[in-house]
Amino acid sequence: xxxxxxxxxxxxxxxxxxxxxxxxxxxxxxxxxxxxxxxxxxxxxxxxxxxxxxxxxxxxxxxxxxxxxxxxxxxxxxxxxxxxxxxxxxxxxxxxxxxxxxxxxxxxxxxxxxxxxxxxxxxxxxxxxxxxxxxxxxxxxxxxxxxxxxxxxxxxxx
Amino acid sequence: xxxxxxxxxxxxxxxxxxxxxxxxxxxxxxxxxxxxxxxxxxxxxxxxxxxxxxxxxxxxxxxxxxxxxxxxxxxxxxxxxxxxxxxxxxxxxxxxxxxxxxxxxxxxxxxxxxxxxxxxxxxxxxx
Amino acid sequence: xxxxxxxxxxxxxxxxxxxxxxxxxxxxxxxxxxxxxxxxxxxxxxxxxxxxxxxxxxxxxxxxxxxxxxxxxxxxxxxxxxxxxxxxxxxxxxxxxxxxxxxxxxxxxxxxxxxxxxxxxxxxxxxxxxxxxxxxxxxxxxxxxxxxxxxxxxxxxxxxxxxxxxxxxxxxxxxxxxxxxxxxxxxxxxxxxxxxxxxxxxxxxxxxxxxxxxxxxxxxxxxxxxxxxxxxxxxxxxxxxxxxxxxxxxxxxxxxxxxxxxxxxxxxxxxxxxxxxxxxxxxxxxxxxxxxxxxxxxxxxxxxxxxxxxxxxxxxxxxxxxxxxxxxxxxxxxxxxxxxxxxxxxxxxxxxxxxxxxxxxxxxxxxxxxxxxxxxxxxxxxxxxxxxxxxxxxxxxxxxxxxxxxxxxxxxxxxxxxxxxxxxxxxxxxxxxxxxxxxxxxxxxxxxxxxxxxxxxxxxxxxxxxxxxxxxxxxxxxxxxxxxxxxxxxxxxxxxxxxxxxxxxxxxxxxxxxxxxxxxxxxxxxxxxxxxxxxxxxxxxxxxxxxxxxxxxxxxxxxxxxxxxxxxxxxxxxxxxxxxxxxxxxxxxxxxxxxxxxxxxxxxxxxxxxxxxxxxxxxxxxxxxxxxxxxxxxxxxxxxxxxxxxxxxxxxxxxxxxxxxxxxxxxxxxxxxxxxxxxxxxxxxxxxxxx
Numbered sequence: 001x002x003x004x005x006x007x008x009x010x011x012x013x014x015x016x017x018x019x020x021x022x023x024x025x026x027x028x029x030x031x032x033x034x035x036x037x038x039x040x041x042x043x044x045x046x047x048x049x050x051x052x053x054x055x056x057x058x059x060x061x062x063x064x065x066x067x068x069x070x071x072x073x074x075x076x077x078x079x080x081x082x083x084x085x086x087x088x089x090x091x092x093x094x095x096x097x098x099x100x101x102x103x104x105x106x107x108x109x110x111x112x113x114x115x116x117x118x119x120x121x122x123x124x125x126x127x128x129x130x131x132x133x134x135x136x137x138x139x140x141x142x143x144x145x146x147x148x149x150x151x152x153x154x155x156x157x158x
Numbered sequence: 159x160x161x162x163x164x165x166x167x168x169x170x171x172x173x174x175x176x177x178x179x180x181x182x183x184x185x186x187x188x189x190x191x192x193x194x195x196x197x198x199x200x201x202x203x204x205x206x207x208x209x210x211x212x213x214x215x216x217x218x219x220x221x222x223x224x225x226x227x228x229x230x231x232x233x234x235x236x237x238x239x240x241x242x243x244x245x246x247x248x249x250x251x252x253x254x255x256x257x258x259x260x261x262x263x264x265x266x267x268x269x270x271x272x273x274x275x276x277x278x279x280x281x282x283x284x285x
Numbered sequence: 286x287x288x289x290x291x292x293x294x295x296x297x298x299x300x301x302x303x304x305x306x307x308x309x310x311x312x313x314x315x316x317x318x319x320x321x322x323x324x325x326x327x328x329x330x331x332x333x334x335x336x337x338x339x340x341x342x343x344x345x346x347x348x349x350x351x352x353x354x355x356x357x358x359x360x361x362x363x364x365x366x367x368x369x370x371x372x373x374x375x376x377x378x379x380x381x382x383x384x385x386x387x388x389x390x391x392x393x394x395x396x397x398x399x400x401x402x403x404x405x406x407x408x409x410x411x412x413x414x415x416x417x418x419x420x421x422x423x424x425x426x427x428x429x430x431x432x433x434x435x436x437x438x439x440x441x442x443x444x445x446x447x448x449x450x451x452x453x454x455x456x457x458x459x460x461x462x463x464x465x466x467x468x469x470x471x472x473x474x475x476x477x478x479x480x481x482x483x484x485x486x487x488x489x490x491x492x493x494x495x496x497x498x499x500x501x502x503x504x505x506x507x508x509x510x511x512x513x514x515x516x517x518x519x520x521x522x523x524x525x526x527x528x529x530x531x532x533x534x535x536x537x538x539x540x541x542x543x544x545x546x547x548x549x550x551x552x553x554x555x556x557x558x559x560x561x562x563x564x565x566x567x568x569x570x571x572x573x574x575x576x577x578x579x580x581x582x583x584x585x586x587x588x589x590x591x592x593x594x595x596x597x598x599x600x601x602x603x604x605x606x607x608x609x610x611x612x613x614x615x616x617x618x619x620x621x622x623x624x625x626x627x628x629x630x631x632x633x634x635x636x637x638x639x640x641x642x643x644x645x646x647x648x649x650x651x652x653x654x655x656x657x658x659x660x661x662x663x664x665x666x667x668x669x670x671x672x673x674x675x676x677x678x679x680x681x682x683x684x685x686x687x688x689x690x691x692x693x694x695x696x697x698x699x700x701x702x703x704x705x706x707x708x709x710x711x712x713x714x715x716x717x718x719x720x721x722x723x724x725x726x727x728x729x730x731x732x733x734x735x736x737x738x739x740x741x742x743x744x745x746x747x748x749x750x751x752x753x754x755x756x757x758x759x760x761x762x763x764x765x766x767x768x769x770x771x772x773x774x775x776x777x778x779x780x781x782x783x784x785x786x787x788x789x790x791x792x793x794x795x796x797x798x799x800x801x802x803x804x805x806x807x808x809x810x811x812x813x814x815x816x817x818x819x820x821x822x823x824x825x826x827x828x829x830x831x832x833x834x835x836x837x838x839x840x841x842x843x844x845x846x847x848x849x850x851x852x853x854x855x856x857x858x859x860x861x862x863x864x865x866x867x868x869x870x871x872x873x874x875x876x877x878x879x880x881x882x883x884x885x886x887x888x889x890x891x892x893x894x895x896x897x898x899x900x901x902x903x904x905x906x907x908x909x910x911x912x913x914x915x916x917x918x919x920x921x922x923x924x925x926x927x928x929x930x931x932x933x934x935x936x937x938x939x940x941x942x943x944x945x946x947x948x949x950x951x952x953x954x955x956x957x958x959x960x961x962x963x964x965x966x967x968x969x970x971x972x973x974x975x976x
Contacts, residue, residue, distance in 0.1 A: 032955045033821060034934075035888035036941045044939060044947050044955040051932050051947045051955045053939040082936055139937050168340050170298035174347065178290045191478075194507065197495045198466045198477045201503030213339045217493065221440070225495055229504065242343045264346040267290040 003098050007128060008075060008091035010057045014128035015088075016097060016121065021077045021133060025091055028072040038139060042087055045074060052076055054085035055137055061116070077133060084137045097121045102130065159184040160278050161204065165196040165222070166211040166240070175209060178267040179274055193217035197225055205235065207277055209270075210257075212241040212248055220248065220255050227256035236277040238270075292347050296396065299348045303393050306337040308634070310386055311641045313337070318379045318644065328372025328444030328451075329489065334382075335364035341389065353392050355405035359413035360385045366417050372444040380648070381412050383641065431534040433461060437494045437508050445510075448491050449534070452512030457488070460517075461532040462509045464524050467502040475525065477507055483523035488513025510534070575624050579617070583928070584949055586613055618928070632660040632710055632718075635670045639681060643706070646685040651692050653703040654685055660710035665718050669804060673720070676780040679773035680722045680800050681706065688726030688798060698795070700725065711912070717786070717805050717945075717960065725797040729753065729790075747970070750790040754778040777802070805945055805960075811931055813958070814903070815924040815950060819885030820892025824929060824948060825903065825959045831915070832904040833923060834874070841881060842871040869968075872902075872917060879904070882968065883919040884959075905961040907969070916965040931958050942967055 004019035024047060031043030031054050040060040045052050054074055058065055066072075071090040076083060102121045104110070110117055119130040162179065164172050164187055176187050188203065190196040193214045200208070208226070212219035219239055226232045239257040241248050249260050259273050313330040320327035342357035360382060367374045374382075388409055395402045431438070431449055441449075449459050464480045477493070484490050489512040498506045513520065517528040590610055597603045636658050643656050665673070689704035696702055704726055711719035731749045735742040743749040754775045777800070781788040786804030813824040814833070869880045881902060885892070902917040929948040934940055943964040947955040 030954065032947070032957060033890065034939045034941060034944060034957065035890065036943075037939055041938050044934070044957070046949060046953060046955050051934070053934075053936045055938070084936060084938065137938070167336075168302055168344055170295055170302050171344060171347065173298065174290075174292055174295050194477045194481070194493050194495065197505060198471075198503070198507075201505040202466060202468055202471060211343070213336065213343070217495070221495075225497070228497055242339065242346055263343050264292075264349065267292070 003096045005095055005097050005130075006075065006091060007093045007095050007123060008073065008086075008088040010061055010088050011063050014123060014126060015057075016095075016123070016128050016130045017075070017077065017133060019094060021079065023076045023078055023083065026074050026076070027070070028068070028074050028087055030068075040138075045085055047074070047076055047085070050083065052083055052085045054087050056087045057136070058087075058089070060136060061113075077137075079133045079137060082137070086136075095123055097123065097128075097130075105129070159186060160206040161186050161188065162274070163188050163190060163196060163199055163205045163208045165190045165193070165209060165214070165219075167191050167214045168211075171211070175270065178270050182271065182275065193219060193222040196222055200226060200232065200235075207274060208235060208237045209274075210237055210239050212239050212252065220251050223252060223255040223257050238273055238277065293349060296348055299344050299350075300393060300397050302344060303341055303353075303389075306341050307386060307390055307393065308637045310334055310337045311638055314379060314383055314386065315640050315644070317374060317382075321374060321379050326372040326374075326444075326447060326451075328368070328448045331364055331367045331372045331374065332444060335361060335368055338364065350392065350396060350402055352402050352405045353389055355410060356385050356388050356392075356413075359410050359417075363413055363417045368442065368444050370443065371447040375416055378416050381409070381416060383645065384409055385413060386641070387645070431459065433510070433534060434508070436496060437461070437492070437510065440494050441492060445491050448489065449510065449512065452489065452491075453535070457512050457514050459491075459510065459512050459534040460520065461534060462511060462520060462524055463526065463530060464507045464509060465498075465501050466505055466507070470525075480507070480509070480524055484509060484511050484513075484520070487511070487515040487520060487523060572624060572627055579621060579624060580932075582617060583621075586610070586617060587927075587950070589613070621928075629664040630667050630670055632663040632665055632670075632720075633658070635665070635674055636660065636677075636708060639677075639708070642678065642681065643685060646682060652685070652689050653692055654689055655703045655705050657705070657707040659707065660720075663710040663718070669718070672780055673802070673804060676777045676802065677708070677720065677722065679777050680802075681708075683773060684722060684724040684726065684798075688724045688728075690726055711801070717803055717962070719801060719803045721799055721801045723797065723799040728794040728796050728798050729792040730794045731792075746790050746792065749792065750774075750778070750788065753790075754788075803963075805933065811958075812926065812928050813948075814926050815956070816901075816903070816920045817922050817924060818883075818918075818920040819888065819890025820921070821890055822924070822950065822954075822956045823884075823959050824950070824956055825961050827926060829905055829961055830903045831906050834902050834904055834917065836872060836881065836900065836902050836917070836919060840872060842873075842878075844869070844871060874904075874915075874917075877915075879915045879917055881917045881919055885919075885921075887918075887964070887968075903961065905965060907962055907965045914965070914969065916961075916968070918961060918964075929958075 005016040006019050006022050006025070007014055007016050009015070026045075026047055028045075031045045033043045034041060034053070037043070037053075040056050042054045042056045045054050052074075056065065066089065069089070073088050073091040074085040075088060075091055076085045102119045105113075105117050105120050115135045116131050117129045118132040120127050121130060122128070162185060164175050166172050166175070169191070172189050172191075176189075179185050179187075188199055188205070190199050191214075193210075194217055196208070196210065197217075199205075210219050210222060219241070223237055223239065226235060226237065236258045237256070238259045238261060239248075239252045240261045240263060241252075242263045252260050258277060261269065261273065313334045316330040317327050317334070320330070338357045338361045342354050342361060345351075345353040345357060363374075363378060363382070367378070388406060392402045431446075431453075433441075452459050462484070464477065466477060470476070481490060481493065490509065491512060492510040494508045494510075496506045496508055497504055511520070517531040520531050521528040593603050593606050593610055596606070639658065640656055643654055647654050684706050685704075689706070690698070690700075692702045695704065704724065706722070706724045709721045709723070711721055729749060731743045731752070734749075734752060738752065738755070740752055740755075743752050754777075778788045781802055781804060786802065789801045789803070790798070791801075792798040812827040814827055814830055815822060815824045817823075869882045871878050872881045873879070884890075900920070900922055902919045904915055904917050907914045907916065927950070929950065931946040931948050933946040934944060943960050945958040945960045948958055950956050
């Protein structure tokens with residue numbers, strides 16, 4: 001198991017994923033909206049002749065969406081059979097994180113993050129969070145009425 | 159250069175036979191998937207040997223042999239007839255009709271190779 | 286020198302050919318069965334069955350599968366005897382032959398799965414040889430004569446005479462034709478095989494006799510005997526000869542069929558249905574690879590087209606280039622056709638074994654089932670067929686085993702004694718296949734099932750389907766028996782889901798049930814319309830769109846929509862459209878009211894949302910349960926029509942009803958492919974639920 005990790009920023013926080021799950025890193029030039037997909041799905045992006053769904057990590061992590069910026073990146077990861085893109089604010093570093101520096105997060109944090117944060121490690125003097133890719137890309141189980149490609153109007157006017 | 163006509167309604171069977179014989183010196187092949195096609199081919203082209211399955215649609219192999227032998231110029235054309243186990247009764251009829259050799263399936267590659275080589279020796283080639 | 290050739294290497298080829306022969310053998314057996322029940326003989330079917338089995342036997346012998354050789358050998362002897370007796374089989378023979386076919390199929394499957402092949406079942410072998418020994422009913426009688434030249438007449442077998450006699454008795458003509466092979470004809474492809482094919486399309490080719498004729502180019506003439514209703518002119522054209530050369534034959538002696546022998550079938554054999562063969566996958570992998578490469582070519586061709594268009598726009602003379610691009614387009618289309626054809630199998634072919642299956646299921650029951658299969662020449666991808674077929678088999682088994690009532694019960698209900706099962710391919714929209722299995726049996730009583738399963742009573746057919754597709758339910762015998770559906774509905778639903786499709790149900794207790802399987806085909810190149818809706822580009826298959834109409838804004842009837850909701854809470858960005866508009870209005874078309882739905886509003890597209898007032902609309906007609914209902918989808922504008930490569934969207938994050946996949950229109954961005962039929966069906970269902 002290599003210690004190489006890709007580090008990326010979402011908001012002001014640093015996150016880590018194993019380098020071996022990363023297929024490509026591309027700049028973000030927009031995505032095709034998929035009607036009816038979960039709110040954290042930006043849409044579809046074409047990368048190297050593959051069509052890849054992209055998850056907006058800002059929205060996924062509960063941050064307001066950002067204006068498009070040049071630093072944005074799509075990190076395309078492979079999680080078992082699936083190939084999914086992660087839209088992040090910036091991604092420039094590949095770092096070594098030795099196993100003995102990786103610790104579980106405080107319980108409050110793992111609870112609050114719905115299991116997204118599975119571990120923490122110090123990188124360049126700051127704490128970076130290792131994420132659980134499976135959970136982050138979802139989809140989340142039990143999505144009640146997301147069947148059709150459109151959203152039903154379910155609220156009656158008062 | 160020996161030109162062989164392979165007659166069997168099963169495509170895979172024809173492939174198997176040709177695969178066996180390709181390695182021998184200078185072979186070329188034509189194929190027919192029925193007795194009628196075989197007769198048509200023989201009437202329009204010249205062959206050095208015919209490999210003929212006895213059971214085929216529309217006209218049995220025996221009839222094909224009879225037809226071939228009925229032509230003066232084809233009296234000496236070597237014909238190897240092939241059939242399956244249980245059809246040994248055809249042996250007499252086939253040889254009686256003028257077939258040169260008689261084989262029953264299953265046979266191994268070396269058997270068919272040996273039969274063909276024997277018949278294609280210079281003394282048995284069609285003039 | 287020859288490398289060692291091992292015939293065992295040819296097992297794959299054997300499997301492919303065996304499969305073909307078994308398929309046609311099944312068909313012939315059905316024909317034989319029908320004939321035997323009517324006390325008739327069927328010489329042609331007997332002969333063709335004999336030949337199929339003989340071929341299977343020979344091949345199996347070469348490849349070394351003894352058990353198959355054994356069974357085929359016995360069946361072949363039986364059929365040879367029948368052929369000699371004019372195409373007559375003893376009545377119990379059809380059943381035993383069917384068991385023989387099944388036994389061979391099982392062993393072919395074992396071979397395909399690289400499992401050891403079970404030896405031939407001794408009881409079956411004994412039953413077959415017993416039948417060979419017993420004389421068939423009604424053999425003998427004087428041989429009929431037809432006025433044929435002696436040379437041809439001498440070659441006729443008893444079964445062939447019978448075939449001719451039956452033809453004449455049946456009011457058709459029997460003619461004698463001649464074909465003279467020649468080198469120039471052979472060059473043009475007019476050889477004896479082609480002639481036989483042409484004539485077989487015009488009637489029943491009974492006999493072909495080669496004759497030595499010294500004056501002919503190859504010293505050869507073929508005499509052909511054909512039972513036909515076609516005109517001499519047509520026949521002569523097939524042979525490129527003159528109508529005058531066609532000679533009609535007459536019948537000189539009648540022969541009456543004998544009374545049928547009604548003894549019971551002899552032997553019980555293992556009742557497993559045939560399975561699709563796994564070895565087809567090898568083919569598919571290679572074709573998938575070819576398709577991948579082709580899809581890359583298609584995209585490149587678009588880029589080329591646009592590059593040339595750019596050049597033209599800059600004033601260059603691109604006429605020669607245009608011609609070349611056109612050629613490339615044509616050639617790609619041809620190539621695509623060839624690959625798709627290789628990947629496709631006809632639905633009819635896939636369903637070939639179903640009549641045999643049904644026959645086997647009704648054996649030893651007091652049920653009668655009439656099966657009707659209407660799939661036309663619809664085709665589907667082999668990979669999809671492989672998964673679909675077992676699902677279909679489940680539905681059919683359930684229909685026969687549980688839904689169709691025994692004869693007595695049906696009589697008491699005033700239903701015809703024979704139960705009806707139909708398989709219909711409803712529509713092929715280019716991207717989807719809809720198969721409906723309908724029976725007129727017991728229907729499913731939702732209340733009873735719910736009670737036995739201790740679940741809430743379903744109120745709609747959708748809920749009923751959920752109920753009977755519950756995995757736990759199928760193991761509860763009583764509930765499954767009452768549900769009329771037994772095991773397997775959960776499997777069918779899972780298959781439909783895994784194929785990216787759907788299963789739906791319609792039932793009427795006491796009257797019958799319909800299951801509809803809708804699956805997307807993994808067809809990857811489809812002719813589509815591209816258009817803009819809500820400032821976003823989409824494509825939809827041309828086959829799905831009935832018409833593109835211009836919408837006159839002043840003639841739209843806006844219906845009231847009191848349930849105005851807030852903007853959906855899942856759109857986080859405030860700048861996105863918070864437009865809330867009713868989804869549907871109405872327009873009149875050809876005297877009828879048709880719903881007009883703004884796609885932009887329906888899909889909540891954030892772009893400049895077009896109200897249903899603007900420009901164009903795509904008219905789509907629904908299939909399945911809302912068959913025939915039209916919907917007009919309002920769009921901004923149409924862009925064009927083009928063939929595109931569709932990549933199905935597999936990731937669960939983006940799998941949505943109504944979105945078939947994504948494609949590249951050459952602009953580097955994925956463009957969604959919309960399933961307007963599915964969207965419409967969802968709208969209708971929702972409307973039904975709301976009202």
